[in-house]
Amino acid sequence: MKYNHIGQCCICGKTCQLTKEHVPPHKAFNNFKSQGLTGDNFINALQNKKYKIKLNQSGSYDYTLCAECNNHTGKWYAEDYVNFIRSVHSFCNDMPENATFLTLEADNIRMGNIVKEIFAMFASSLQYNRVSDLGIDKYLLEKENFKIDTSKFKLYCYMNFDYMIEKTGVISAFKTDGSVITFASLKTYPLGFVLNLNPKISDKAWEQMLDLEDVIKAENNLIEKIALNIPIINNYQPAFNTKKLIEDIRNKSTNSN
Ligand SMILES: [Zn+2]
Numbered sequence: 001m002k003y004n005h006i007g008q009c010c011i012c013g014k015t016c017q018l019t020k021e022h023v024p025p026h027k028a029f030n031n032f033k034s035q036g037l038t039g040d041n042f043i044n045a046l047q048n049k050k051y052k053i054k055l056n057q058s059g060s061y062d063y064t065l066c067a068e069c070n071n072h073t074g075k076w077y078a079e080d081y082v083n084f085i086r087s088v089h090s091f092c093n094d095m096p097e098n099a100t101f102l103t104l105e106a107d108n109i110r111m112g113n114i115v116k117e118i119f120a121m122f123a124s125s126l127q128y129n130r131v132s133d134l135g136i137d138k139y140l141l142e143k144e145n146f147k148i149d150t151s152k153f154k155l156y157c158y159m160n161f162d163y164m165i166e167k168t169g170v171i172s173a174f175k176t177d178g179s180v181i182t183f184a185s186l187k188t189y190p191l192g193f194v195l196n197l198n199p200k201i202s203d204k205a206w207e208q209m210l211d212l213e214d215v216i217k218a219e220n221n222l223i224e225k226i227a228l229n230i231p232i233i234n235n236y237q238p239a240f241n242t243k244k245l246i247e248d249i250r251n252k253s254t255n256s257n
Pocket residue numbers: 009010011012013014065066067068069070
């Protein structure tokens with residue numbers, strides 16, 4: 001039986017046959033179980049209603065890109081990302097047991113490509129409208145373009161030792177002060193990422209993470225020398241964090257009645 005995956009490509013916006021893409025790339029330790037909890041299912045889970053978890057037994061993949069965008073991002077950016085992830089993994093072996101962060105030092109690293117691959121991974125969670133609003137489409141479709149307007153988002157990164165891949169769609173949640181955080185989370189081994197889509201509103205959980213703004217603002221692919229201090233965050237659960245926020249607001253409204 002042939003399955004058809006007709007839809008809108010998350011990077012170029014074309015409506016066509018979509019192709020299978022691994023997020024993260026298969027060679028970047030994407031051969032474990034993964035779970036996806038998005039949209040209504042996420043909200044239902046928080047409210048103890050029925051929800052569906054999309055569980056992939058053999059890694060995490062989706063059908064969100066046209067063949068051309070899938071090939072381009074795979075060919076242009078994925079290899080540098082895979083090498084980066086594998087070197088982070090090898091650094092992990094030499095880490096003291098009670099370490100709170102990992103210092104990653106590298107020479108002549110194509111950091112621009114690595115960041116672009118992170119955005120390519122997020123594209124499927126964001127959908128095309130938001131991708132184009134943020135300028136991620138142009139940024140990814142032009143191979144040598146490393147410029148992107150950083151005023152509309154913040155990208156954070158942290159060390160994660162949990163093998164279970166967790167992707168969320170775009171989530172908005174109220175904080176107790178009434179402000180709204182909007183973000184997407186991509187928890188992969190050994191690095192997890194959060195894309196904050198309302199950068200004026202921060203959150204304690206993200207302040208502990210490494211902000212990649214300087215790397216993005218370098219607007220250059222090759223970086224001669226880099227030292228990244230990447231915090232280790234065990235059991236980071238965006239869902240848990242958000243649940244807490246929603247409970248807070250629920251308690252607040254009960255108290256005021
Ligand atoms: Zn496309």
